[in-house]
Amino acid sequence: MVWWTDFSDVTTLYQTDDTSTPVTADGQTIGLAKNKVSLNQNMTATGATRPIYKTGIKNGRSIARGTGAQRLTTTTMPLGTSVAGKDHTCFAVVMATAMGGDQMACGMRNSVDPDPIKLQMGFNVDAATLDYRLDDGGGLARTNVGLSVGGTFYILTGTEASLVQKMWRSGGAPGISGTLLTSPGVTVDLWTIMDVGTGGAAVNGDMCELLLYNRALSLAEINAVGAALGTKWGITWTTATAS
Secondary structure (H helix, E strand, O other): OOEEEEOOOHHHEEOOOOOOOEOOOOOOEOOEEEOOOOOOOEEEOOHHHOOEEEEEEEOOEEEEEEEOOOOEEEOOOOOOOOOOOOOEEEEEEEEEOOOOOOEEEEEEEOOOOOOOEEEEEEEEOHHHEEEEEEEEEOEEEEEEEEOOOOOOOEEEEEEEEOOEEEEEEOOOOOOEEEEOOOOOOOOOOEEEEEEEOOOOOOOEEEEEEEEEEOOOOOHHHHHHHHHHHHHHHOOOOOOOOOO
């Protein structure tokens, strides 16, 4: 694992974009969230872009809430500045309150030009679909499964191995796979949570936890992590099968 953000662990959250003022109470804003894999790596936000810390929301645990304007970012790139063809696996525990364009639970993009995006996993306004995509300067692979919006928390997971993407989610959705289309790459220098997706808006909903691995996990490993997240957050994880 190369990145782990857990909004139920208040000891890793701060109100300002440094570590001078810890988050201690419901309703405070989050200006810094530590990477629990390497505590000297942080995601930060300032002003109105700071997510809201809410306690006791899901399975008695705290979350980060967005209303369409909040996001956390870092220039630390856990998969490097060019993620084309980089094997990886990502898990996000998230709920969308309302749709509004692509809402990116997590992603990697260029800080000047947010489109195209290298890695995006989150919600898409189109028929309330789950969207997992990799964009390498023009080539796009995308897979979708219909989701409910408002009140339903999901464990989303996607993996890439040798340019083949696969995706699963909690709630019994079948695995879906697709092959990445490659083209000349773009440089990514921003790793984000709850950010604006392609042509969309920042997440309007609740973000619980994010895990990123720099390799493609096996199906058995995906099910082990999914089951553990399900137990932790009170979400039923249906065993992922080969897609």
